[in-house]
Amino acid sequence: MFCALVRRDAVYGALTGGKYKKLKMKTLEHELSGWMRARFQTLFPDTDFSGVQMEVLPATDERFGDYQCNAVMGVAKRLKRAPVEVAKLLVAECPAGVARLEIAGPGFINFHLDDAALARRLEEVQGTERLGVPEIGHGKTVVLDYSSPNIAKPMHIGHIRSTVIGNALDRLHRFLGYTVVADNHLGDWGTQFGILILGYRNYLDAQALKDDPIAELERLYVKSYERSKEDESWLHQARAELVKLQQGDAENRALWQQFVQLSLGEFAKIYARLGVGFDLNRGESFYNDQLAGVVERLQALGLAEESEGALVVKLDEEKLPLCLVRKSDGGFNYTTTDLATVLSRAKEFSPDAVIYVTDERQQLHFKQFFAVARKMGVTTRLVHVWFGLMRLPEGTFSTRQGNVIKLERLLDEAESRALALVKASSPEMDEATQREVARAVGLGAVKYADLSQNPQSLVTFSWDKALALDGNSAPYLQYAHARIASVRDKYREQFGDRRPEDSPIVLGEAIERRLAVRLARFPDVVARATSVYKPNVLCEYLFEVAQVYSTFYQTVPFLKAEEGVRESRVRLCDLTASVLKRGLALLGIEAPNRI
RNA sequence: GCCCUCGUAGCUCAGUUGGAUAGAGCAUCGGAUUUCUAAUCCGGUGGUCGCAGGUUCGAAUCCUGCCGAGGGCGCCA
Incomplete structure (x- = not known):
């Protein structure tokens, strides 16, 4: 339904374009941990070590060497031997590339890497694309749902976390060989549009809309929202507009379409600036015609039941509050949309995981939504990566309080501070280069x-x-x-x-x-x-x-x-x-x- | 009322399956530039890990209670 805001290849070409030399060697931790496990198994062939942690990890202090393993203390009990005694048996041999092993304290095993082997390892990866990073995601697909701003609202500093963290996860997965489907699940549907349409009809400043579309849409929304709080008939009208929109009224549909296009245009600028791109920009509206089907399926499976005029799914077994899948007025809500979305993604991409990057407030929602999805037979791994909400020293910020800091302003400020520094420290640089450097640094x-x-x-x-x-x-x-x-x-x-x-x-x-x-x-x-x-x-x-x-x-x-x-x-x-x-x-x- | 996060140095934050003497940055104090970019480096000061119990060889980390902060809890997303 939506064209991509930014063509993916243009943004990530450098990351995904080249053919990577297949990794021949294992990572150090993988190699050492593997040795450790094999060593335990050799020494104690009758013991089952599956499920026991035997990771060899970077030393917590350089004085202890380069890597360390703490598994002995935990396993000793199971073996009915003293930890140091077990450790002594283990270190009788030494893995390749390790100069020596030492036993310390109650049974730590410290690994000192061999200098020459370390040097060879570095020589081997020097000049390669992957620098030794294994393609552990090869053949696997993940759907990554992040950023997801709301239509008709400006992106402010609160949006930067989902966008920047999500994008880093995107790049990391891609580099590890995963096939990533980055999907910007835009907030392009919902009750706010009734309020906005009413505001647009009554308070529009056409010139302002031309100059700064998002700012004007936001103003209209806030103004209309405020009136709806004190004027009940206004609220009813807004609901009526929403119903018309949802039923496909041509005029409201066109307005909505306009809001979406204006917002996408603004978002595209920010994303281009941030170097962020998506494979898909499927907003909530994309799944509209699938919502009724989802609810029918829930009913057919006997998962949904009527309650106070609404349709709910009880999650007593999961010890979660019940969750609403259809409102008493017949409308659907975000759980229904999310269900339709995940079913659609599972069918279309057969992913190994779907990862959602949102703020902490949605933890309960995702627990409920995941639980219902499971009941419906979704077996895909579902992950909610939540992040802490950003706030100002004086408290939370909100559109209505008018204390938001727009993302654009933050980026401008960053570049201008960086430019001052570049000019001071590299006066010989020509101005265009200074600006380019300041942009990257800021x-x-x-x-x-x-x-x-x-x-x-x-x-x-x-x-x-x-x-x-x-x-x-x-x-x-x-x-x-x-x-x-x-x-x-x-x-x-x-x-x-x-x-x-x-x-x-x-x-x-x-x-x-x-x-x-x-x-x-x-x-x-x-x-x-x-x-x-x-x-x-x-x-x-x-x-x-x-x-x-x-x-x-x-x-x-x-x-x-x-x-x-x-x-x-x-x-x-x-x-x-x-x-x-x-x-x-x-x-x-x-x-x-x-x- | 119930649920979820969080509480670490003056400030902002790390802390990997429970591990060894709890670490950075900023700030502060002292030092380093005839030499590869000083947006740097070296060193000092600075902590009852919210409080109290418990679990064990070992707890910032796990359990219980309390105090404090933020968030959430069927018709917003």
């Missing part, structure tokens, strides 16, 4: 501010936080990346006849080793961030990489180092740049070569 700052927090944390908006340009921020990562690009340029200038890749990576200094260990973690971090739906896991990792790199950069010479060491260090620089650039791209953030 947008990056805004996105990263949101992504670097645990999604489920409550967010209090502040300009300084949203637009931070130092510390744990996108500009810090972009700066680290740009410095590396500069190193590579200088290397080419001075040693153009050499290729760093012809020399091996040698981890001589402690700081080089620290950096190498971090770089080798990239694949596991990408996989983990995706599987727990938390982009902040990736943010945290990238920040750590950039921090270690900055220390590296500050403490050892690259270009002035002796031959061989120089090449090795330039290779580490190059790999760091690749990890930062790829990592930022997965978050929807650009990494310019100059900033």
Whole structure:
């Protein structure tokens, strides 16, 4: 019904276009954990370890080595042996690529990676697209439902979370090889249209609509809404308009169509600016003609029953409140729409999962909706990724209170702050480049501010936080990346006849080793961030990489180092740049070569 | 009334199956630039993890109660 707002390929071409070299090796965690499990099974062949956690994970403290496993303490009891005794048996052998294993404390097993094996691992992924990230989603499809703004309302800072977090999840899944169907489930249907149509008929300022369509539609809605609160006949009229719309009245239908088109036009601008694109833009209205069928099916299955004139589904077994699927006036509501939507998606895409990214207030709704979907026989994995509501220091914001901050204004402000910084620190840059850099830096700052927090944390908006340009921020990562690009340029200038890749990576200094260990973690971090739906896991990792790199950069010479060491260090620089650039791209953030 | 989240340094936040001496950033104090981008780096100060019990080799993390904040609870989405 709706054309795509942004052609997908134009936005993600760089991410999905190239053919990736198939991954031959496993990730480090996968490899070490696999070894651990096999080791347990070999030593205790009569014990069933299925379901027991044996993950080998990055060490919680560098003093303990590179990786650690805490499984022994838990398993020892089941084996009726002392943990340290079990650990001693385990460490009698050592996995490939590990220099030594140590037993510490009550039974921790610490893994110290072998320097040479670590270096070989990095050499192997250097210059590849995937940087060691496995295609664990190959052959699987996920439908990702995110952003979903309401028609006839401007996008404000409250919309940025679903859009930015959803988009990062989109990119992460795509990179892991999943087929992603990103669907913008627009709020283009519902009772607000009766109020809006009435407002449009009575209060329209045609010129204002031309100048700033969304602002005018919003004004009309607010004005009409306010009148409906004190004027009962107005409210009745609004309902009548809504019924006419729903019954297909030509005039109201045309108005609605106009509202939708005007809004889509505005949204498209914001999405283009944010680098966000969808495969589908199916609003709620797309499923209108399927709603009655859904309800009939619920009745046929004996799941729905009449109650106070409405049709409800009881969820006593699930210990959830009952949920309404048809209003007493015969109209349908959002649960019905969501059911129709998921049935349609299951049929059309046969996805392995449908992921919804919305704010925390909808938790109960999704629990109910998922429960009803199950009862109807939907077996697809349904996931609700909820995030904390954004609020202002003085409390929540709302259209009616008039304290919303429009997304557009936030982005403008971000770019203008970044531009001031670019002009100050790179005065030699021509103005067009300065603006381009400021755009990437400003947008990056805004996105990263949101992504670097645990999604489920409550967010209090502040300009300084949203637009931070130092510390744990996108500009810090972009700066680290740009410095590396500069190193590579200088290397080419001075040693153009050499290729760093012809020399091996040698981890001589402690700081080089620290950096190498971090770089080798990239694949596991990408996989983990995706599987727990938390982009902040990736943010945290990238920040750590950039921090270690900055220390590296500050403490050892690259270009002035002796031959061989120089090449090795330039290779580490190059790999760091690749990890930062790829990592930022997965978050929807650009990494310019100059900033 | 019932349900769901959350409470960690002055501020903003991390904290992976329960793991080792709870970590960052900002702010603050001190130091580093003839050398690869100082949007940087090094170091210091700063915490009864809301409170009280419990579970166990081990709890910020799990359980119970209390205090505080936010959100939700059939005809809005």
